Amino acid sequence: MGMSLRSRKKRLVQETILDAARRLIRRDADLSFSMKELADAANVSFVTVYNYYGSKDGVCQALFDRVLQETLDCLHSVETSSFVERLFVFVRAAVEEVLKEGVVYRAVCSSMTTITKDQPLTPIFDRTSRLWLAPIADDRSWIRPDAAGMSLEFISRQLAIVYRGVFSLWLCREIGDEEFLLRVEAGVAMAVFPFAIDEIRPALMAKTATAHRRIAEIADEKKLNKLRA
Known part of the structure; x- marks a missing residue:
């Protein structure tokens, strides 16, 4: 059985955040961007980014x-x-x-x-x-x-x-x-x-x-x- 609609939406948001993180890292390999900047780049709220990944380290682990x-x-x-x-x-x-x-x-x-x-x-x-x-x-x-x-x-x-x-x-x-x-x-x-x-x-x-x-x-x-x- 496939993912539920809610799970698919959650996955889409997570992938959107990770795609935004990759774009930011391409421009800033020192990872100096903030979680707020990541949220803005992904067009989601800071709370959403924090809830899914917790920190920049969490984002890096997800990209890995x-x-x-x-x-x-x-x-x-x-x-x-x-x-x-x-x-x-x-x-x-x-x-x-x-x-x-x-x-x-x-x-x-x-x-x-x-x-x-x-x-x-x-x-x-x-x-x-x-x-x-x-x-x-x-x-x-x-x-x-x-x-x-x-x-x-x-x-x-x-x-x-x-x-x-x-x-x-x-x-x-x-x-x-x-x-x-x-x-x-x-x-x-x-x-x-x-x-x-x-x-x-x-x-x-x-x-x-x-x-x-x-x-x-x-x-x-x-x-x-x-x-x-």
């Missing part, structure tokens, strides 16, 4: 959850029985959904990973681990017999750590947009390789080799550009 859901939606739209294809479609979606709104999600996630007296660290490890369970859930066909005791939950958490590590480097601009996907692809391939059956190991090796080659090319291009400058 939205990109997780958009990533899942990309996975659900793909029809393939291949574990490797499904996994790397998901990897691409996880990166591209962030890069689509790079300014917004860099600001949002920087805020969520900053600890202050008024804002404790937002717990996102469990959320991202559940996200990375999606491409491997209910499928143990790719796991080699001698790794049969390995839980999918453990593997998904390792994938979340890989992604979070690369994401953190991108967040602080130690790697650029052009390397983001390559680094995640290589890290994910290397993380699942020890558990993978022989039939899919060549595909995982190929992903790693391609990423290695392209990252080296990017490094060479940067060196060349410095020499030309």
Whole structure:
């Protein structure tokens, strides 16, 4: 059964507020806008914004959850029985959904990973681990017999750590947009390789080799550009 009219209206207001927040963050990556300014941008009352999200941190968490859901939606739209294809479609979606709104999600996630007296660290490890369970859930066909005791939950958490590590480097601009996907692809391939059956190991090796080659090319291009400058 679908959502009630009241639930649909509530969802529409919430999405309107989040859309307004994204517009404000595009112009103000320091998140210095007030909740009143957010309410005005969304054309709703301050009380409405406060009731739904409570604070700017609550808005950031909702925006973070939205990109997780958009990533899942990309996975659900793909029809393939291949574990490797499904996994790397998901990897691409996880990166591209962030890069689509790079300014917004860099600001949002920087805020969520900053600890202050008024804002404790937002717990996102469990959320991202559940996200990375999606491409491997209910499928143990790719796991080699001698790794049969390995839980999918453990593997998904390792994938979340890989992604979070690369994401953190991108967040602080130690790697650029052009390397983001390559680094995640290589890290994910290397993380699942020890558990993978022989039939899919060549595909995982190929992903790693391609990423290695392209990252080296990017490094060479940067060196060349410095020499030309």
